[in-house]
Amino acid sequence: MKGVTVRESKRAEILDVAASLFADMGYSQTSMQDIMDRTGLTKGGLYHHFKTKEAIAVAVVIEGFAMDDTPPQVGPLQAVVDASILLAWLTPRVPVVKAAARLGTDQDLEKTYGYLWTQYIPAVEKLLVQAKLREEIKPGARPEEWCFAWVAAYTGVDLMTRQDYESLPRKIATINRVFVSGFATERALAELDMRAERGRELMERSPWARQYLREAAPQASEAPR
Known part of the structure; x- marks a missing residue:
């Protein structure tokens, strides 16, 4: 890749390999030796990039939960819906995102x-505050409460579907409809697109998501739909 050094390329390879192992086997069942075997690195080569398995896990989570910093081309309420449904589509398809979901809910990994x-609640609250200023949500709705409940519900659904991750977009779409109908104005509800299929459409047309699929897990772009 143009502009990427050998060191950066090798680091990315380590993260891809570790993410696949963490996603499939879990953190505790994955060893540094497993990562060395998959990457072909020596102990010194691996430790040159990461001193501990925990450091690799932290890097995977940061990469997996990276948020698109492109200014949304839609209203703030639609932006929250889009972020959740896009993440739901990426999770089963991109190992680094799937691993981040698993590592981020492992209570043994401080x-x-x-x-x-901790990353998404403030981001969602900011968008809901903007939505309230635009009169997309009801006057009595409290963004600081709804953002917590919404992200907590997403996390719970993610945990519940891990044996059937392909159903995550459909179930997140259901959660979105239930939550948004509780605080959005009728005008906003009429304009929102909360279909599960919207996540796939966003994944295909978003430069950020396409890059995620291409660089984090090239094989994911060929996954069955």
């Missing part, structure tokens, strides 16, 4: 546990 909600 440095990664809770990363999803």
Whole structure:
């Protein structure tokens, strides 16, 4: 890739391999030796990039839960819906995102546990505050309460569907409809697109999501739909 050094390329390879192992086997069942075997690195080569398995896990979670910083081309309420349904589509298809979801809810990993909600709750609250100013949500709705409940519900659904991750987009779409109908104005509800299929459409047309699929897990772009 143009502009990427050998060191950066090798680091990315380590993260891809570790993410696949963490996603399939879990953190505790994955060893540094497993990562060395998959990457072909020596102990010195691996430790040159990461001193501990925990450091690799932290890097995977940060990469997996990276948020699109492109200014949304839609209203703030639609932006929250889009972020959740896009993440739901990426999770089963991109190992680094799937691994981040698993590591971020592992209570034995102090440095990664809770990363999803600590990153997403403030981001969702900011968008809901903007939505309230635009009169997309009801006057009595409190963004600081709804953002917590919404992200908590997403996390719970993610945990519940891990044996059937392909159903995650459909179930997140259901959660979105239930939550949004509780605080959005009738005008906003009429304009929102909360279909599960919207996540796939966003994944295909978003440069950020396409890059995620291409760089984090090239094989994911060929996954069955």
